[in-house]
Amino acid sequence: MEEILKAIENASIEIKKVIDKGDTSKSENENSTGDTQLKLDIASDIIIEKIFSTIPSIKAIVSEEQESIVPLHDNGEYLIAYDPLDGSSLVDVNLSVGSIYGIYKNEFNAKNIIAAVYVVFGPRIEMVVAQNNSVKMYRLHDGEFKFITDINLNEKGILNATGSTQMCWPTHHRKLLKEMFDDGYYLRYSGGMVPDLHQILLKGGGLFSYPGTADKPKGKLRQLFEVFPFALTYEFAGGAATDGFKRVLEVETTHIHDTTPCFFGSKDEIKRVKEVYKEYGK
Structure with a gap:
């Protein structure tokens, strides 16, 4: 699991570069649900798949931007479903966007999800990791994600x-x-x-x-x-x-x-x- 988290950190640093310098126009492609893909979506998807393909523990991946499951390593233990850049249309108006990852075992379904990660690309880059019944937030500083705090919800919010x-x-x-x-x-x-x-x-x-x-x-x-x-x-x-x-x-x-x-x-x-x-x- 640690190598997967490190891979997500590395992918996030690369995606941030794409957001800063990338093309925010529409592509000529549509994703599986008929939404027109932005070039940012496609570029982020390529970054993540390339990095995940180097991790032996990942058996297969599936992206919101792709039609089907992509097998990676036959002897891998984990399955990862991810949205490479959720809310990418907000980049043009300089609002926060993010990446979402669900980490599964055996099959892609709710009962088999064992961990989740999401990354917020805003004024600060923050990564939140949910595993082992806890939720921890990390922040990118000087090229590294450093632990900031545990996250716990109140019984009631506002x-x-x-x-x-x-x-x-x-x-x-x-x-x-x-x-x-x-x-x-x-x-x-x-x-x-x-x-x-x-x-x-x-x-x-x-x-x-x-x-x-x-x-x-x-x-x-x-x-x-x-x-x-x-x-x-x-x-x-x-x-x-x-x-x-x-x-x-x-x-x-x-x-x-x-x-x-x-x-x-x-x-x-x-x-x-x-x-x-x-x-x-x-």
Whole structure:
């Protein structure tokens, strides 16, 4: 595992160079879910695959930017699903973006995720590692990632990050969020999954939501690359994650690019989500 974490550190340093100097225009390609790929996405994906290909313990990888699983080493122990540069369209307006990694064994599904890593590319480069039931943050300084702090969520938070297209929200979801704002929650939403979830973790708690909607009933966020890694991170930090009805890490995967509705937060907020969704039954 240590060599994988070091590989992610090295990839992050290279991706930062691409962000600083790279081309933020669109390519002529689309990813597996029909989104037009930015050249930054493709460049970041190439960096990560090249570095992972040198790590004997990695059996196979799958990227959000690619159609299928890429085998690497037959005798490898780990499977890695990753989003090379989540929120890359925000680079043009100089907002934070990030990379997300889910580390699995045996198969790519929720029950087999054993660790997660995400990296925030903002004013500072920070890496958060969830493994062995703990969450630790590291910061890039003088070319090295140095330990900063353990991350632990409070039972209840004050932030509310509201994802997806509001005009397509189900009525009960709209009601839930209005009641939370009426109760004094602060809106914090940049449009980037990594920085928004990172903020909730560092500020002690709150809710990030990306529900099923009229236009996307199964949500937009990908299970293997985005949802499961953050679900594990939030659980290890003392919080929780649900699809509205059950624990996210009990959601089944039928295809590597499956999506699911998802809510991440402190235990109090997740309890509140489940109560509302149970009442309305959808």
